[in-house]
Amino acid sequence: MRHPRPRLRALLPRPALALLASSAFAGFSYRHLSTTSNTTNDAGADEESPVLHPRLFTGYRLAERRSVGSGDGRGGIFVLRKDGGEGPSLEDWWTNKVWSVEVKQPQLQIARAYTPLPPIPYDTTTTITTTSADATPASTATAASATSPLRFWIRHAGEVSAYLHRLAPGTSNVSLRGPHAEFSLPPNTSDVLFLAGGTGIAPALQVAHALLVKRGEGGAERVRIMWAVRRREECAGGVGDVGGEEEGRWWGWLKGGRGWGGGGGGGGTVGEGEELGEIVREIEALKRAVRPGRKFEVQYFVDEEGSFIQPGRPEAQPEAQKQSGAQTPHPTKLILLAGPDGFLDAWAGRKLWAEKGEVQGPLRGALSRMDLGGWRVWKL
Secondary structure (H helix, E strand, O other): OOOOOOOOOOOOOOOOOEEEOOOOOOOOOEEEOOOOOOOOOOOOOOOEEOOOOOOOEEEEEEEEEEEEOOHHHOEEEEEEEOOOOOOOOOHHHHHHEEEEEEEEEOOOOEEEEEOOEOOOOOOOOOOOOOOOOOOOOHHHHOOOOOOOOEEEEEEOOOHHHHHHHHOOOOOOEEEEEEEEEEEEOOOOEEEEEEEEEHHHHHHHHHHHHHHHHHOOOOOOOEEEEEEEEOOHHHHOOEOOOOOHHHOOOOHHHHOOOOOOOOOOOOOOOEOOOOOOOHHHHHHHHHHHHOOOOOEEEEEEEEHHHOOOOOOOOHHHHHHHHHHHHHHOOOOEEEEEEEOOHHHHHHHOOOOEEEOOEEEOOOOOHHHHOOOOOOEEEEEO
């Protein structure tokens, strides 16, 4: 997800660690951190901290790895635990930000950032109960500790990812640095449409978790994720919340009246008799944690089945904005995107490099040809 693509370089005596794909949502190109001593990322690559730290690396243990997919798309859910030691609370990060942590590859002295999956109970048989819009679900009340496990979906691709897949669960240590904010969620966010490609589902679930579960007052009314993957095995058992002709289109959704079920997350999202894939189980657990009165939908699109996200009818959107704006004064409506380069190119264009780092760059792709009214687009 980087443009242009600088070469990877080795760590010298005092420079910062080279960092791959800071948002880590599916890109595999590289960027390098500043070598000046007054930057927050210029910590010595060999220094260690006993707790999670934005400038120093901290040792975590690889507690578990669960397989996801096969072939070129193979990967796994990695569970990293911090054994002992107290750290800063991650409560604000889980509530208000999309964030990542860096993982160090010690042999090559490079790092890549990965986006944690939200701390939703993995066991899909667990029932989560909330009593009011301002109550914090019991399942998430203690999940924001810096010593709680961090979980990631990591594909077997790239130097750092390949290194992680070679580690033996149970005893192997992994060095983390962070957290690092990728995006701060506005306090008055009312609606989110998230276009996710591949591992871009991780930040999408962070957003849904923050706005529909963690936040009391100021949480979103509705979040819809449209998730595109290459193979069905990556989303095994997942069935979209909207079917038929409207499945891949969002123009009706922008009107605020189509495709929404009651309660936390529409019915019919799990294939009957199918074993759920790891990520679908994450999604279903998150749906059960949604606060009453808020709405969460996920649509699945699989390349090998010929199903793709469609922009729908852009001419219908100006009217949609008038209706939405009349219901809630000055809300923030977001269209967020995360995915591989080709996915971003098609929908909004990639982020660009500037003197001080990455910038959003101009809006291109399909979204640039649509009248989005008051919806704000942000590329992660």
